[in-house]
Each structure stands twice: as C-alpha cells, then as structure tokens.
Amino acid sequence: MDSPEAAARRVAELLADAVRAAQEIALTGGSTPARAYELAAELEPDWSDAGVWWGDERCVPPDDERSNFGLAKRTLLDNLESKPGRIHRIRGEDEPAAAAADYDRELRGMTLDLVLLGLGPDGHVASLFPDAPGLDERERLVVSAEPTLEPYVERVTLTLHALRAARRIVFLVAGAAKAEAVERALAGPPEPAVPGSMVRSDAGETLAVLDRDAASRLRD
Numbered sequence: 001m002d003s004p005e006a007a008a009r010r011v012a013e014l015l016a017d018a019v020r021a022a023q024e025i026a027l028t029g030g031s032t033p034a035r036a037y038e039l040a041a042e043l044e045p046d047w048s049d050a051g052v053w054w055g056d057e058r059c060v061p062p063d064d065e066r067s068n069f070g071l072a073k074r075t076l077l078d079n080l081e082s083k084p085g086r087i088h089r090i091r092g093e094d095e096p097a098a099a100a101a102d103y104d105r106e107l108r109g110m111t112l113d114l115v116l117l118g119l120g121p122d123g124h125v126a127s128l129f130p131d132a133p134g135l136d137e138r139e140r141l142v143v144s145a146e147p148t149l150e151p152y153v154e155r156v157t158l159t160l161h162a163l164r165a166a167r168r169i170v171f172l173v174a175g176a177a178k179a180e181a182v183e184r185a186l187a188g189p190p191e192p193a194v195p196g197s198m199v200r201s202d203a204g205e206t207l208a209v210l211d212r213d214a215a216s217r218l219r220d
C-alpha cells in the first residue's frame with residue numbers, strides 16, 4: 001500500500017466485510033489500528049450482527065489510555081450507530097492469571113473468523129514477546145505475560161495455538177521502524193525470537209497489509 005492511510009483503509013474494508021458477514025472478529029491494540037477502526041466505523045456503522053474479541057490486553061482498567069479495549073472504544077465502538085451484538089472484552093482490571101483463565105473459558109469452542117494483529121519492532125504479536133515462556137503453550141488459549149517493551153504493564157494474550165486456529169489472520173503494519181520486523185516475521189523462518197514468524201492460520205489464510213515503508217525490506 002502506498003501510505004499508512006491506504007493500509008488503514010484496506011483493513012477497514014476487511015473489517016466491514018467481516019461485520020456484514022456477522023463474523024467473530026478479534027481486534028488488536030497498539031497505535032497503528034486507530035485509523036483503521038475510525039474508517040471501519042464510517043464504512044459500516046452497524047455492527048449489531050458481529051462479535052468482537054481482543055487478541056491481547058494490557059492489565060489496566062478499560063478507561064485507562066493504555067487499554068486496548070479503550071482504544072477500540074474511542075476510535076470504533078463509540079462511533080457506531082449499532083454496537084456489536086457480542087463484545088468480549090479481556091478484563092484488564094482483574095488479576096492477570098484470573099483474567100486469562102476467564103477469557104480462555106469465554107473463547108473455548110469458538111472459532112474466530114478474523115484476527116487482526118499488529119507487529120512490534122521486536123517481532124512480537126499480540127502480547128507474545130520474543131522467546132517468551134508461553135510460546136510453546138499447547139493447551140491454554142489465553143495466558144498472562146510480561147512485556148519486554150513499553151508500556152510495561154502485565155498483559156493477557158491469546159496463545160499462538162489460539163491465534164493459529166483463526167480462519168483468517170490479518171497483519172496491519174506501517175512505518176520504516178517495522179521494516180526489519182516485517183522481513184523477519186513474513187519472509188524469515190519461523191522462530192521463537194520473532195513470534196510474528198510463528199503466526200499463520202492453520203487451516204485458513206494469513207494476509208499482511210503493509211505500507212510502503214514497512215514493506216521496504218521485502219522482495220517483490
């Protein structure tokens with residue numbers, strides 16, 4: 001995509017299509033998706049048939065400016081004419097292990113149709129950080145995690161196992177600071193040092209929506 005705006009618009013279109021198909025959608029945090037969320041609310045203001053989930057959460061209350069739910073509320077949910085019929089928030093205000101166990105129960109038996117993910121400059125996705133102990137988790141769908149990048153608050157995150165079960169995974173990445181991480185996550189071998197390289201849909205598709213700067217180290 002030529003610009004961050006074009007990448008945000010493409011993701012907004014994918015979100016709007018998923019909403020119109022009444023799908024189960026997992027949102028991401030960080031700063032990159034904000035514009036995509038605003039555009040998605042403009043493209044499709046009726047989310048009443050959709051289910052909304054989160055791939056990870058920072059362990060702060062929902063009205064804290066670092067909250068991933070809070071970001072989606074400000075940029076997406078508050079701008080809708082009809083709210084999603086099902087909002088599955090990770091309870092960042094709870095004790096992390098308890099919040100993870102509760103979300104695991106909520107997610108179990110559910111297939112996510114679309115999981116939106118960002119990518120950190122260190123190659124992390126959701127709150128799965130490089131070489132984190134939870135990367136080889138096979139049973140749990142959701143775990144608590146310690147961040148190795150700002151903001152330094154505990155996290156609750158879907159596991160690789162849970163992310164890979166999604167029907168469609170979409171990475172949204174913008175900016176030159178992410179170019180090396182994009183190269184390693186999308187064009188390199190799968191390795192725990194770059195969790196993004198280990199996230200691919202088991203049975204569905206994995207897409208990357210990148211702006212020109214983020215894609216600059218990929219070959220055509």
Ligand code: 6PG
Pocket residue numbers: 028029030031032033056057058068117118119120124125126127
């Ligand atoms: C979080 C995220 C995280 C994020 C990346 C990219 O809670 O921080 O879910 O995985 O997507 O860190 O974040 P930026 O868009 O801010 O670069």
